[in-house]
Amino acid sequence: MCQHSFLAHLDTMCPRIKKSAWGGFDDNQLRLVDTTPKSKVSCLTCQDNKAGAKLLQNTTGRKLMDMFQLLLDRFGPQEWWPGETALEMMIGAIFTQNTNWKNVEKVLKHLKDLHLLSLKGITSLSIPELAEMIRPVGYYNVKAKRLKNLIDFIVDRYDGDLDGLLGEETGVLREGLLSVKGIGPETADSILLYAAGRPIFVIDTYTHRILSRHSMIDDQATYDELQTFFMDHLPDDPDLFNEFHALIVRTGKEYCRRKPLCNECPLNTWGSIPHFS
Ligand code: SF4
Numbered sequence: 523m524c525q526h527s528f529l530a531h532l533d534t535m536c537p538r539i540k541k542s543a544w545g546g547f548d549d550n551q552l553r554l555v556d557t558t559p560k561s562k563v564s565c566l567t568c569q570d571n572k573a574g575a576k577l578l579q580n581t582t583g584r585k586l587m588d589m590f591q592l593l594l595d596r597f598g599p600q601e602w603w604p605g606e607t608a609l610e611m612m613i614g615a616i617f618t619q620n621t622n623w624k625n626v627e628k629v630l631k632h633l634k635d636l637h638l639l640s641l642k643g644i645t646s647l648s649i650p651e652l653a654e655m656i657r658p659v660g661y662y663n664v665k666a667k668r669l670k671n672l673i674d675f676i677v678d679r680y681d682g683d684l685d686g687l688l689g690e691e692t693g694v695l696r697e698g699l700l701s702v703k704g705i706g707p708e709t710a711d712s713i714l715l716y717a718a719g720r721p722i723f724v725i726d727t728y729t730h731r732i733l734s735r736h737s738m739i740d741d742q743a744t745y746d747e748l749q750t751f752f753m754d755h756l757p758d759d760p761d762l763f764n765e766f767h768a769l770i771v772r773t774g775k776e777y778c779r780r781k782p783l784c785n786e787c788p789l790n791t792w793g794s795i796p797h798f799s
Contacts, residue, residue: 583755585738589792590762593769596788600768603716605630608688610639611717615709616668617659625658641682644673668704675702688718696722707745715767721758724767725749728774735778736793 604623605611610630617626632655633639644652653666679698680686690698695718699710707725714720725748733739739748756762777787782798784790 580755582738582751585793586752586755589789590766590769592788592792593773594765597769597772599765600772602764602768603712605716608717609641609684612672612713613639613644613669615712615716616665616672616705617656619661619665619709621660625660629656629659641673641676641684644669645677664704668702671703672699672705692718692720692722695720707749711749715760715763719760721753721760721763723749723752723756723763725752726767726771726774728778729767729770732770732773732778732789735782735796735798736789737797738793 603611603614604627605614613633614626614630617629630639633643636655637643638647638655647655649663649666649670652670653662656662656666656669659665675698676682676684676687687695687698692714696710696714699705699713700707711722711724714722715724725745730739730743730748733748733751734741734743739751743751752763752766756766773787773789777783777789782796784796790796
């Protein structure tokens with residue numbers, strides 16, 4: 523981080539952190555800046571912060587923040603979503619379903635190298651041509667159709683104006699994305715959170731599995747119920763939701779698998795004892 527961004531960052535900080543952070547640009551300070559997401563999110567639990575004060579009043583919210591802190595302490599900031607533009611993030615949100623991110627990165631780079639990672643570029647390809655190019659992401663025929671549907675939606679409804687789409691009110695934007703064939707709640711919410719920066723909590727299989735194994739939710743809880751559970755108990759903060767979801771995915775991939783690895787998991791001391799069905 524350069525000196526200018528560091529100073530700009532300090533201006534947005536809570537006075538408590540600002541006081542402890544300021545003091546020069548030695549290695550120590552830069553290390554502190556490297557933990558920006560952590561520091562920023564820690565503000566939520568501070569009494570000087572209105573959202574934080576609200577959070578401290580609800581037990582479930584505190585429990586969720588304990589979970590968040592345990593994960594952040596173990597894994598550190600995940601720096602999601604990798605992607606240079608909003609369109610790249612949106613395309614990544616479609617490609618990443620049921621595959622690992624390395625395959626998605628490979629395909630995004632390939633499209634970028636061919637100058638096809640744009641509305642115009644994708645529009646110029648037929649579905650079979652696009653499917654062939656994105657083969658490494660798996661389910662390539664389905665994903666090619668979904669991506670074309672999304673691009674058609676942006677072109678038809680917004681005349682290709684991506685900023686116009688992303689500038690919509692959150693409810694309108696979500697409804698619009700969900701109206702695209704093949705875009706479900708998880709993909710729509712990923713776009714809302716990571717491409718449009720809206721305070722929407724993204725739910726996935728891992729979120730459901732971890733919370734139900736710790737008896738925080740009913741095994742049969744739906745996507746909407748689980749999302750409401752998080753959003754009702756946490757402050758509306760896109761940075762928090764961004765980091766939290768990324769940390770949950772990391773935990774699910776590394777530990778909370780079908781056969782869980784509780785002994786090594788950072789959540790093995792959190793909440794009620796895990797149970798498995
Ligand atoms: S402690 Fe076990 S059940 Fe809980 S999140 Fe970790 S792996 Fe899953």
